[in-house]
Amino acid sequence: MTLAFTEPPSPKPGQLLARGVCRMLAAHGFVTVEEMVPSRGLRVDVMALGPKGEIWIVECKSCRADFQGDAKWHGYLEWCDRYFWAVDQEFPTDLLPDTSGLIVADAYDGEILRMAPETKLAPARRKVMIQKFATHAARRLQALRDPGVAAIYGPDPA
Amino acid sequence: MTLAFTEPPSPKPGQLLARGVCRMLAAHGFVTVEEMVPSRGLRVDVMALGPKGEIWIVECKSCRADFQGDAKWHGYLEWCDRYFWAVDQEFPTDLLPDTSGLIVADAYDGEILRMAPETKLAPARRKVMIQKFATHAARRLQALRDPGVAAIYGPDPA
Numbered sequence: 001m002t003l004a005f006t007e008p009p010s011p012k013p014g015q016l017l018a019r020g021v022c023r024m025l026a027a028h029g030f031v032t033v034e035e036m037v038p039s040r041g042l043r044v045d046v047m048a049l050g051p052k053g054e055i056w057i058v059e060c061k062s063c064r065a066d067f068q069g070d071a072k073w074h075g076y077l078e079w080c081d082r083y084f085w086a087v088d089q090e091f092p093t094d095l096l097p098d099t100s101g102l103i104v105a106d107a108y109d110g111e112i113l114r115m116a117p118e119t120k121l122a123p124a125r126r127k128v129m130i131q132k133f134a135t136h137a138a139r140r141l142q143a144l145r146d147p148g149v150a151a152i153y154g155p156d157p158a
Numbered sequence: 159m160t161l162a163f164t165e166p167p168s169p170k171p172g173q174l175l176a177r178g179v180c181r182m183l184a185a186h187g188f189v190t191v192e193e194m195v196p197s198r199g200l201r202v203d204v205m206a207l208g209p210k211g212e213i214w215i216v217e218c219k220s221c222r223a224d225f226q227g228d229a230k231w232h233g234y235l236e237w238c239d240r241y242f243w244a245v246d247q248e249f250p251t252d253l254l255p256d257t258s259g260l261i262v263a264d265a266y267d268g269e270i271l272r273m274a275p276e277t278k279l280a281p282a283r284r285k286v287m288i289q290k291f292a293t294h295a296a297r298r299l300q301a302l303r304d305p306g307v308a309a310i311y312g313p314d315p316a
Contacts, residue, residue: 031297134295138189141295148177152184
């Protein structure tokens with residue numbers, strides 16, 4: 001008899017960066033979700049919500065190829081007040097557009113090296129984004145708290 | 159040598175009701191959090207957020223004594239659009255004020271037997287509540303995803 005079981009997959013380098021980024025943002029008073037879908041076809045690594053309703057997006061890039069293969073990042077700008085790249089210490093930061101914010105992180109923490117310029121969301125879009133953020137966070141939380149609910153939401157709630 | 163370990167506590171009857179209520183609300187398109195603090199000194203069993211930003215509160219009562227010992231429930235009304243009691247099939251529902259909604263539930267599902275009347279939140283309060291809901295859900299989610307973040311938030315984020 002063979003027992004089949006699945007180990008949870010090891011986190012990818014980008015996910016470890018995201019963890020450190022989320023810890024750093026928590027220390028700044030922001031709450032975060034990962035892999036949120038602000039709009040169809042887009043999935044952001046980290047979306048952060050500040051105490052005054054500020055919305056930040058952080059894309060985590062583990063290496064040059066990871067950055068160069070990302071054709072979608074311009075599409076994220078219109079869904080946040082501030083947009084950041086997060087990379088590790090080895091990353092060639094000259095590659096990154098200096099019109100975005102810059103965070104250097106590892107799996108445990110991070111630091112904002114360059115604050116992103118602010119382009120404020122229109123109030124109606126901010127309202128929609130906070131509602132989406134709340135929905136995403138609560139669905140994921142419920143799925144962890146009560147695995148039996150997965151059948152209602154399906155395997156990958158957005 | 160003695161190995162000390164702590165079993166997770168068994169869910170209490172009210173928490174099992176809450177689980178069924180949250181599953182039922184998910185099927186109605188609402189997302190939920192448990193044990194949220196809308197305002198200092200208040201902690202609601204289930205707070206639900208609807209697709210249009212509706213805020214519902216559900217208090218879960220496992221027995222007569224549980225209901226009769228609750229002196230705070232009037233204080234919850236001003237934090238939601240609709241207020242419900244959730245009880246199991248054995249509960250003497252005559253005890254409950256018929257000006258609130260009524261849900262009959264078990265640990266697996268529930269049903270709305272009486273829709274609660276609607277008293278709409280003012281827009282400013284709704285905005286605050288959705289922000290609080292998002293913050294609560296994201297903090298709890300992050301604490302489950304990354305136990306290392308607990309030191310930043312403390313043991314019981316509200």
